Amino acid sequence: xxxxxxxxxxxxxxxxxxxxxxxxxxxxxxxxxxxxxxxxxxxxxxxxxxxxxxxxxxxxxxxxxxxxxxxxxxxxxxxxxxxxxxxxxxxxxxxxxxxxxxxxxxxxxxxxxxxxxxxxxxxxxxxxxxxxxxxxxxxxxxxxxxxxxxxxxxxxxxxxxxxxxxxxxxxxxxxxxxxxxxxxxxxxxxxxxxxxxxxxxxxxxxxxxxxxxxxxxxxxxxxxxxxxxxxxxxxxxxxxxxxxxxxxxxxxxxxxxxxxxxxxxxxxxxxxxxxxxxxxxxxxxxxxxxxxxxxxxxxxxxxxxxxxxxxxxxxxxxxxxxxxxxxxxxxxxxxxxxxxxxxxxxxxxxxxxxxxxxxxxxxxxxxxxxxxxxxxxxxxxxxxxxxxxxxxxxxxxxxxxxxxxxxxxxxxxxxxxxxxxxxxxxxxxxxxxxxxxxxxxxxxxxxxxxxxxxxxxxxxxxxxxxxxxxxxxxxxxxxxxxxxxx
Numbered sequence: 001x002x003x004x005x006x007x008x009x010x011x012x013x014x015x016x017x018x019x020x021x022x023x024x025x026x027x028x029x030x031x032x033x034x035x036x037x038x039x040x041x042x043x044x045x046x047x048x049x050x051x052x053x054x055x056x057x058x059x060x061x062x063x064x065x066x067x068x069x070x071x072x073x074x075x076x077x078x079x080x081x082x083x084x085x086x087x088x089x090x091x092x093x094x095x096x097x098x099x100x101x102x103x104x105x106x107x108x109x110x111x112x113x114x115x116x117x118x119x120x121x122x123x124x125x126x127x128x129x130x131x132x133x134x135x136x137x138x139x140x141x142x143x144x145x146x147x148x149x150x151x152x153x154x155x156x157x158x159x160x161x162x163x164x165x166x167x168x169x170x171x172x173x174x175x176x177x178x179x180x181x182x183x184x185x186x187x188x189x190x191x192x193x194x195x196x197x198x199x200x201x202x203x204x205x206x207x208x209x210x211x212x213x214x215x216x217x218x219x220x221x222x223x224x225x226x227x228x229x230x231x232x233x234x235x236x237x238x239x240x241x242x243x244x245x246x247x248x249x250x251x252x253x254x255x256x257x258x259x260x261x262x263x264x265x266x267x268x269x270x271x272x273x274x275x276x277x278x279x280x281x282x283x284x285x286x287x288x289x290x291x292x293x294x295x296x297x298x299x300x301x302x303x304x305x306x307x308x309x310x311x312x313x314x315x316x317x318x319x320x321x322x323x324x325x326x327x328x329x330x331x332x333x334x335x336x337x338x339x340x341x342x343x344x345x346x347x348x349x350x351x352x353x354x355x356x357x358x359x360x361x362x363x364x365x366x367x368x369x370x371x372x373x374x375x376x377x378x379x380x381x382x383x384x385x386x387x388x389x390x391x392x393x394x395x396x397x398x399x400x401x402x403x404x405x406x407x408x409x410x411x412x413x414x415x416x417x418x419x420x421x422x423x424x425x426x427x428x429x430x431x432x433x434x435x436x437x438x439x440x441x442x443x444x445x446x447x448x449x450x451x452x453x454x455x456x457x458x459x460x461x462x463x464x465x466x467x468x469x470x471x472x473x474x475x476x477x478x479x480x481x482x483x484x485x486x
């Protein structure tokens with residue numbers, strides 16, 4: 001049965017009447033702030049009901065009403081499906097509430113072992129009986145700071161008029177995270193490319209900088225009734241303009257893993273994709289981290305051996321050991337030499353300034369060695385002093401802060417450390433939260449896409465890719481639209 005537009009006003013009649021009654025009621029009743037508030041709340045519910053009715057009517061017109069008008073057979077994913085005898089109803093969650101969708105099913109031959117196929121549902125992109133528009137909102141809610149399952153379910157009831165359980169919420173979140181992950185790298189690379197273009201056109205005396213960072217954070221994971229605390233990881237890719245201003249950062253995050261292999265692979269893949277796409281002058285490349293085991297291994301095994309994905313030329317990197325981590329060793333040495341107090345504080349402040357000057361590490365170590373010879377700390381204090389001194393001595397080639405600042409490089413890993421708080425603490429480490437690894441990774445995947453500012457682009461890519469999987473039929477499922485008589 002073709003779409004008959006004159007039928008639509010009849011369907012909308014009750015909802016439009018409700019809106020008209022609300023407007024008339026406010027106009028005739030005594031006016032007050034309380035009455036105005038109640039009017040807007042009631043109007044919001046009424047307009048949502050109007051949208052729900054329109055959505056239900058429209059979706060049910062997309063397939064011919066008469067079964068005989070539908071193809072007898074369809075083909076999908078290498079299997080042949082035959083039409084069933086009757087349409088069946090399905091409850092579908094939408095942005096405006098739950099609708100009843102009547103759709104025709106197709107069953108595969110018994111040998112194929114395929115479930116019933118509903119071409120209309122596949123064409124609409126339904127996920128766990130929800131429309132893509134609502135699914136996008138659900139995933140977005142789950143990725144936001146401070147979100148909990150309870151809050152998301154409450155928002156679905158209040159803002160969309162649908163009631164879900166925790167199981168369905170988790171299923172939808174996991175589906176979206178897995179689907180989006182396949183398009184994240186491309187969208188993030190395009191975002192970084194836009195920032196590089198902006199940096200290249202910016203005023204200033206320095207070359208634009210593309211800075212890589214990674215850091216770890218402790219995360220509690222549930223395992224067989226126990227909570228195990230392990231180190232999860234965050235990666236960042238940041239663009240600075242010619243004046244050293246940060247233009248933007250894209251993020252990666254992964255749950256605890258031995259050797260952090262996934263983070264290393266994905267961070268390298270993202271970096272290579274950015275370099276492959278970028279056609280302008282090569283920005284200055286920096287790697288700003290603390291000197292932890294995984295961070296050091298990534299530089300030595302990956303970054304310093306990395307070649308340009310297009311030209312094959314060896315890339316030149318500046319590994320900058322975070323200035324603030326170096327400063328922490330100054331405090332350790334000061335307490336070993338002076339104890340806690342004013343003298344300790346004064347020495348650290350002088351040494352922090354000295355670190356920023358040419359040859360700073362050597363001058364700091366010389367001062368510390370001279371003081372050690374006079375003070376002669378013993379026991380634990382001596383061990384702490386030697387450990388902190390060795391940290392600076394071994395890494396001094398990566399602490400040339402005066403040189404780094406002279407060419408416009410960042411000397412602190414604050415962007416990446418802030419990412420740990422933004423990505424993890426504000427979402428996964430709220431009071432009482434405990435995670436299984438798969439659930440935590442689902443939220444992390446959604447969250448880094450949101451924080452990288454590429455949510456819309458990645459979701460559109462996902463929808464476009466899913467739209468490429470079509471059910472083949474002899475004719476279009478959509479019935480022709482009858483033109484109204486002039």
